[in-house]
Amino acid sequence: MITLGIILLVVGFLLGIHVLWALGIFLLVVGLILALLGAAGRAVFGRRHYW
Numbered sequence: 001m002i003t004l005g006i007i008l009l010v011v012g013f014l015l016g017i018h019v020l021w022a023l024g025i026f027l028l029v030v031g032l033i034l035a036l037l038g039a040a041g042r043a044v045f046g047r048r049h050y051w
Contacts, residue, residue, distance in 0.1 A: 001031035 012020030
């Protein structure tokens with residue numbers, strides 16, 4: 001999710017498509033939150049690890 005967010009950020013910035021840029025930011029933030037929760041040992045959506 002983090003990788004997809006970064007790809008959408010770059011593509012949206014280079015092509016000037018603001019919707020892709022906004023989706024990239026959203027996916028990047030959600031991916032980072034899920035990764036941090038998983039690294040802290042908390043179960044995320046019933047799973048101990050998030051891939």
